[in-house]
Amino acid sequence: MxxxxxxxxxxxxxxxxxxxxxxxxxxxxxxxxxxRLVVTASRPVAWHVxxxxxxxxxxxxxxxxxxxxxxxxxxxxxxxxHLVSERRLQLQTGPAFxxxxxxxxxxxxxxxxxxxxxxxxxxxxxxxxxxxxVIVLDPGHGGVERGAVGPGGLQEKEVVLDLARRLxxxxxxxxxxxxxxLTRDExxxxxxxxxxxxxxxxxxxLFVSLHLNSSPAKGAAGAETYFLSAEASDDQAxxxxxxxxxxxxxGEVVAQPAAxxxxxxxxxxxxxxxxxxxAESGRLAQAVQRELNELAGTKDRGVRQAPFTVLMGAxxxxxxxxxxxxxxxxxxxxxxxxxxRDRMVxxxxxxxxxxxxxxxxxx
Amino acid sequence: MTRVAVALGLLFLTGCACxxxxxxxxxxxxxxxPEGTLPELEHIEVTLFFPAEDGxxxxxEKRQIVKTAEPVALAKQVLAELVAGPQTPGTVRxxxxxxxxxxxxxxxxxxxxxxxxxxxxxxxxxxxxxxxMAVYSIVNSLTTNVSGVTRVAILVGGQPAETLNGHLxxxxxxxxxxxxxxx
Numbered sequence: 001m002x003x004x005x006x007x008x009x010x011x012x013x014x015x016x017x018x019x020x021x022x023x024x025x026x027x028x029x030x031x032x033x034x035x036r037l038v039v040t041a042s043r044p045v046a047w048h049v050x051x052x053x054x055x056x057x058x059x060x061x062x063x064x065x066x067x068x069x070x071x072x073x074x075x076x077x078x079x080x081x082h083l084v085s086e087r088r089l090q091l092q093t094g095p096a097f098x099x100x101x102x103x104x105x106x107x108x109x110x111x112x113x114x115x116x117x118x119x120x121x122x123x124x125x126x127x128x129x130x131x132x133x134v135i136v137l138d139p140g141h142g143g144v145e146r147g148a149v150g151p152g153g154l155q156e157k158e159v160v161l162d163l164a165r166r167l168x169x170x171x172x173x174x175x176x177x178x179x180x181x182l183t184r185d186e187x188x189x190x191x192x193x194x195x196x197x198x199x200x201x202x203x204x205x206l207f208v209s210l211h212l213n214s215s216p217a218k219g220a221a222g223a224e225t226y227f228l229s230a231e232a233s234d235d236q237a238x239x240x241x242x243x244x245x246x247x248x249x250x251g252e253v254v255a256q257p258a259a260x261x262x263x264x265x266x267x268x269x270x271x272x273x274x275x276x277x278x279a280e281s282g283r284l285a286q287a288v289q290r291e292l293n294e295l296a297g298t299k300d301r302g303v304r305q306a307p308f309t310v311l312m313g314a315x316x317x318x319x320x321x322x323x324x325x326x327x328x329x330x331x332x333x334x335x336x337x338x339x340x341r342d343r344m345v346x347x348x349x350x351x352x353x354x355x356x357x358x359x360x361x362x363x
Numbered sequence: 364m365t366r367v368a369v370a371l372g373l374l375f376l377t378g379c380a381c382x383x384x385x386x387x388x389x390x391x392x393x394x395x396x397p398e399g400t401l402p403e404l405e406h407i408e409v410t411l412f413f414p415a416e417d418g419x420x421x422x423x424e425k426r427q428i429v430k431t432a433e434p435v436a437l438a439k440q441v442l443a444e445l446v447a448g449p450q451t452p453g454t455v456r457x458x459x460x461x462x463x464x465x466x467x468x469x470x471x472x473x474x475x476x477x478x479x480x481x482x483x484x485x486x487x488x489x490x491x492x493x494x495x496m497a498v499y500s501i502v503n504s505l506t507t508n509v510s511g512v513t514r515v516a517i518l519v520g521g522q523p524a525e526t527l528n529g530h531l532x533x534x535x536x537x538x539x540x541x542x543x544x545x546x
Contacts, residue, residue, distance in 0.1 A: 140529070141489070141529060145529060146489060147489045147529065148488065148489035148490045149489060156489060192525070192526075192529075211491060211530075212490070213490040213491060213492045214488045214489050214490030214492065214493060215418040215488070215490055215492045215493050215496075216455055216456065216488060216493060217414060217415075217416050217417060217418045217455045217492075218416070219416040219417045219418075220416075220417055220418040220492060221417070226491075229540075301419060306491070306495055306530070306531060307531060307532045307537070308491070308530050308531060308532065309525060309526055309530065309531070309532035309534075310530070312532060320491075320530075322490075322491060322492070325490070325492075326490075327488065327490065
């Protein structure tokens with residue numbers, strides 16, 4: 001093993017700093033609370049970030065080759081970037097920029113600069129009425145995607161749409177300044193990343209996905225509330241960034257059947273985005289679960305965590321509520337009952353309102 | 364270590380000729396030759412994970428299977444036993460009876476790629492509970508029994524799958540979850 005490892009390293013050692021330029025690209029994501037600039041390169045490159053008259057400067061140990069060498073942006077934290085020489089990337093920071101966090105990710109290799117600062121609410125410039133606070137409700141499934149179906153034929157996609165509409169009405173009645181947006185307001189299929197994108201684009205304060213469960217197990221009953229598992233964020237990010245990845249160190253390409261170019265890159269960065277909100281998401285999940293137990297009297301299956309794809313890209317507290325087992329005949333019967341639906345909606349509304357008050361009191 | 368990695372690498376490149384659609388898993392008893400004709404087969408104990416009846420946790424079940432030293436063959440046997448279903452009272456099957464394992468690959472970085480036929484998502488029903496239990500019964504059973512496997516990627520029909528039935532992200536390999544196992 002040691003001999004083979006040395007042999008494998010030789011071609012790497014033989015490379016001189018004057019080797020051919022590294023193919024790279026620069027992307028900027030302004031959808032999150034920070035403005036994120038990502039340099040993706042075909043292999044790892046050593047770098048150094050320092051302050052510069054324009055804002056920031058990244059010096060690379062090897063020359064980079066980019067398709068585009070400069071971009072101008074209209075973002076409060078970042079006005080643009082420019083590759084002034086093959087090894088020098090200049091960032092022109094904006095007036096709202098206060099500091100940055102820099103880290104590397106692997107497979108493919110990426111340098112990530114998170115530019116922090118206060119993003120002005122609404123449009124910049126003239127005084128403007130503060131935009132309405134937005135909450136996004138996400139009725140699961142839809143269209144050809146029926147979701148769970150009960151033994152009596154009750155369909156998850158129909159029940160959760162009805163619950164979302166009822167919850168929308170209750171929330172808006174209690175707070176006229178609140179805009180409650182549904183990811184679908186009809187029986188149609190919506191891609192899971194589109195659902196999260198609707199919440200991100202609206203800069204929603206909360207994202208709540210509504211589902212009904214089903215199980216082959218006859219005994220399965222009750223409600224549970226999920227938030228994203230740390231494994232789907234921390235651990236995966238750590239692994240991707242990991243120095244432990246021997247194959248990557250040897251310069252090998254690790255088999256990644258799921259790798260889809262920028263799609264995978266986006267997904268990984270989006271994971272990191274939800275990572276910032278895991279604690280809040282957990283608190284919101286606790287609040288929802290408690291109110292469901294107390295007000296709706298559902299059997300308590302607790303707060304749980306899972307790598308649910310619809311939660312991954314959310315740049316706000318995000319939860320997925322499983323309101324009951326449509327596969328359980330007794331629960332299916334209850335879920336058909338309009339009064340029971342109202343009780344669940346009241347429980348959800350109370351949890352959301354309580355959570356929002358807590359956030360407001362902290363600000 | 365290196366030799367195993369190279370061997371696995373070759374296997375990964377050439378594919379394994381021993382897979383393909385298969386019927387219900389042969390029980391250990393069925394694999395044994397009639398008494399007196401062959402030397403007795405060696406057995407090993409594996410730990411499988413099946414959902415509890417209420418679908419909240421996975422329950423470990425120990426079972427004897429015919430010993431194999433080859434990791435890919437062992438991984439296939441473990442999955443075949445999962446498909447065969449549980450023997451412990453109070454537990455239910457995690458995977459539909461019709462589940463077909465098309466192929467399994469092990470890579471040197473410790474990832475198992477388990478490729479199932481479309482029978483798996485089709486037979487799962489629509490709930491996140493059945494999806495969560497199915498996925499982690501596979502992940503926990505493989506990582507527990509096949510040495511060197513630390514993560515499991517689930518494919519469907521030879522293709523990366525976004526989810527099995529709409530909830531759980533399968534676009535990257537998953538690590539086992541001890542918190543889902545009844546202590």
